[in-house]
Amino acid sequence: MIGNIIRLGWKNVWRNPTRSGVVIIAVMLGTWAGIFSAGFFNGMVQDVLDNQIELSIGHIQIMHPQFEDLYDPKYAVDNSDQVFEHLQGQPYVTDISVKSIASGLAQSTRSNFGVTINGINPQPKSTLAINQYLTEGQMLQPNDRNGILIGNKLAERLGLDLKSRMVLSFQDVDGEITGGAFRVAGIFKTFSSNYNENTVFVQRDDLNRLQGMENAIHNIRIDTDNMAKAETYADSLRATFPSLEVKTWRDLAPDLRYMFDMMDMMLYIVMIIIIIGLIFSIINTMLMAVMERTRELGMLRAIGMNKARTFSMVIWETVFLTLVGSPAGLLLGWGTISYFESTGINLSAFAEGLSIYGFGTVVYPTLDGMYYFNIMLMVAAAALLSALYPAWKSLQLNPVEAIRKLN
Numbered sequence: 001m002i003g004n005i006i007r008l009g010w011k012n013v014w015r016n017p018t019r020s021g022v023v024i025i026a027v028m029l030g031t032w033a034g035i036f037s038a039g040f041f042n043g044m045v046q047d048v049l050d051n052q053i054e055l056s057i058g059h060i061q062i063m064h065p066q067f068e069d070l071y072d073p074k075y076a077v078d079n080s081d082q083v084f085e086h087l088q089g090q091p092y093v094t095d096i097s098v099k100s101i102a103s104g105l106a107q108s109t110r111s112n113f114g115v116t117i118n119g120i121n122p123q124p125k126s127t128l129a130i131n132q133y134l135t136e137g138q139m140l141q142p143n144d145r146n147g148i149l150i151g152n153k154l155a156e157r158l159g160l161d162l163k164s165r166m167v168l169s170f171q172d173v174d175g176e177i178t179g180g181a182f183r184v185a186g187i188f189k190t191f192s193s194n195y196n197e198n199t200v201f202v203q204r205d206d207l208n209r210l211q212g213m214e215n216a217i218h219n220i221r222i223d224t225d226n227m228a229k230a231e232t233y234a235d236s237l238r239a240t241f242p243s244l245e246v247k248t249w250r251d252l253a254p255d256l257r258y259m260f261d262m263m264d265m266m267l268y269i270v271m272i273i274i275i276i277g278l279i280f281s282i283i284n285t286m287l288m289a290v291m292e293r294t295r296e297l298g299m300l301r302a303i304g305m306n307k308a309r310t311f312s313m314v315i316w317e318t319v320f321l322t323l324v325g326s327p328a329g330l331l332l333g334w335g336t337i338s339y340f341e342s343t344g345i346n347l348s349a350f351a352e353g354l355s356i357y358g359f360g361t362v363v364y365p366t367l368d369g370m371y372y373f374n375i376m377l378m379v380a381a382a383a384l385l386s387a388l389y390p391a392w393k394s395l396q397l398n399p400v401e402a403i404r405k406l407n
Contacts, residue, residue, distance in 0.1 A: 031329025104170030151196030
């Protein structure tokens with residue numbers, strides 16, 4: 001008998017092909033929209049995380065406990081050789097880089113502006129992220145004394161071009177204001193306009209010499225094999241070097257931590273909003289179907305179909321409408337994300353606004369397989385929920401009144 005109810009429910013779906021087709025298309029497009037929206041948002045968030053971590057943060061940073069408060073150059077990392085030796089023996093470490101840091105003032109004949117000065121070692125191009133953002137000039141070379149890399153926004157503010165001269169002023173190890181003249185060796189343009197305006201790079205030896213320190217290291221950056229395990233790795237380093245400050249990317253960038261922690265919730269919120277719209281659409285269609293078949297349903301009740309079978313028949317009709325549309329939407333969503341995951345979506349028309357918030361101009365939508373499964377479960381739950389009210393309304397029919405209407 002159950003099989004007969006299921007077959008009857010399937011046949012009823014196609015009694016009005018136009019109406020059923022509209023609902024099926026709505027379910028398909030809703031499922032596709034939810035999947036693609038989640039993939040697009042996930043791609044944007046992941047892009048910000050990857051870009052920020054690669055460019056400036058890394059997974060873990062080690063520094064003197066008092067350095068970050070005032071950027072006082074005398075607070076360099078103690079026993080840096082021992083730290084290096086330990087890190088090089090850890091299997092989870094994929095890259096180590098060091099820099100000296102100063103907070104100072106960049107000056108030209110036109111203007112001046114506060115900047116963070118990063119003293120770096122000339123490294124192979126593949127190991128320094130800023131290299132990929134150079135639009136003019138080249139990376140600092142070992143014999144390029146007093147060369148400097150600046151962002152395009154700072155260059156515009158100070159009226160600087162390639163090979164222009166500028167002055168950096170900052171505090172030395174004795175607390176006195178010092179400075180030096182630098183020549184622009186390269187201009188970079190990253191995804192963040194604030195970074196392009198507030199950050200400059202010089203050679204670490206040049207910065208250390210002006211600060212009055214030899215071979216000082218203020219920051220050790222560590223990239224690991226798994227960003228999600230950074231806190232576990234950091235706990236081990238804190239136990240090994242209790243006198244040093246060890247921070248993960250979650251500590252260094254609270255906004256990124258919040259974005260990472262809320263990413264799953266935001267993806268599901270987007271999908272839930274779309275599913276709520278689908279539920280009302282399905283309810284409206286099934287109510288129309290039930291009201292149009294008042295006499296038929298009443299007659300079925302009159303000849304012996306009980307309430308449970310009537311209820312299940314309407315439930316099966318709603319489920320079939322969803323089961324036809326949702327797999328098609330799932331396949332369409334997967335195909336769309338797979339295509340744009342490799343080609344990307346160009347948002348260069350909104351580049352200026354996106355750069356303020358650190359977003360790139362090309363988004364690569366991506367979605368883990370788990371989300372597809374969970375979305376299918378959510379759509380199935382939505383189908384059942386949307387079937388309850390129309391099925392309940394079908395039970396309110398009076399068989400006697402239906403028979404009288406037929407006479």
